[in-house]
Amino acid sequence: DTEVTQTPKHLVMGMTNKKSLKCEQHMGHRAMYWYKQKAKKPPELMFVYSYEKLSINESVPSRFSPECPNSSLLNLHLHALQPEDSALYLCASSPIGADYGYTFGSGTRLTVV
Amino acid sequence: SQQGEEDPQALSIQEGENATMNCSYKTSINNLQWYRQNSGRGLVHLILIRSNEREKHSGRLRVTLDTSKKSSSLLITASRAADTASYFCATDARGSNYKLTFGKGTLLTVNP
Numbered sequence: 001d002t003e004v005t006q007t008p009k010h011l012v013m014g015m016t017n018k019k020s021l022k023c024e025q026h027m028g029h030r031a032m033y034w035y036k037q038k039a040k041k042p043p044e045l046m047f048v049y050s051y052e053k054l055s056i057n058e059s060v061p062s063r064f065s066p067e068c069p070n071s072s073l074l075n076l077h078l079h080a081l082q083p084e085d086s087a088l089y090l091c092a093s094s095p096i097g098a099d100y101g102y103t104f105g106s107g108t109r110l111t112v113v
Numbered sequence: 114s115q116q117g118e119e120d121p122q123a124l125s126i127q128e129g130e131n132a133t134m135n136c137s138y139k140t141s142i143n144n145l146q147w148y149r150q151n152s153g154r155g156l157v158h159l160i161l162i163r164s165n166e167r168e169k170h171s172g173r174l175r176v177t178l179d180t181s182k183k184s185s186s187l188l189i190t191a192s193r194a195a196d197t198a199s200y201f202c203a204t205d206a207r208g209s210n211y212k213l214t215f216g217k218g219t220l221l222t223v224n225p
Contacts, residue, residue, distance in 0.1 A: 004155075031211050042201055042215035043156065056212055088153060094211070099144050101158035102213060110155075 001026040006091050006105035014113055021108045022090030023074040032074040035090040043090055081112045125222040132189040134219040136202030143205045145178055145185050150199045182218050192223045
């Protein structure tokens with residue numbers, strides 16, 4: 001299995017809703033990442049997990065809450081989002097160590113109404 | 114802040130022509146990577162070049178790296194309509210602890 005699977009592919013949520021994005025990989029990668037991408041912009045790093053521990057939080061608002069329950073799963077819990085949070089949310093994974101490319105999922109297209 | 118800056122922002126060529134995209138960055142790096150993204154979906158890793166390498170090939174792709182100028186180029190030879198996509202360079206800065214930072218990207222359109 002050489003894929004990163006993200007669910008759902010599309011999500012529409014209200015500003016008072018609570019929802020979660022899910023990411024799964026079975027490549028044995030011990031580093032996992034969340035990126036946010038707005039239209040016609042590059043991906044921006046949100047969080048990095050290495051060995052299931054949060055190692056980087058790029059000053060992301062607390063309405064985004066990541067979780068890594070095991071080495072194969074990465075979740076992003078969402079609550080009280082704003083319309084400007086609408087974006088493509090990308091999950092990626094890589095082996096630990098230098099000089100590895102990342103494997104990206106196809107993303108979740110989030111719309112906050 | 115964005116580490117890489119691609120040039121040009123958009124490039125339109127005919128099928129069969131070569132496409133060259135450039136990337137500049139600001140800090141010392143462990144490696145530089147190129148990714149392709151089709152229609153705002155997931156990114157696909159194309160090629161990685163280490164800081165001690167100057168040139169690398171993979172199929173129709175050729176990447177160069179000049180660390181003295183902090184720049185890289187991606188050449189796609191004999192382009193195809195299927196190569197139409199956005200191309201991003203991404204840098205793994207020294208001491209960044211798995212923080213891959215993407216440039217603004219080049220939108221390549223290959224016309225049949």
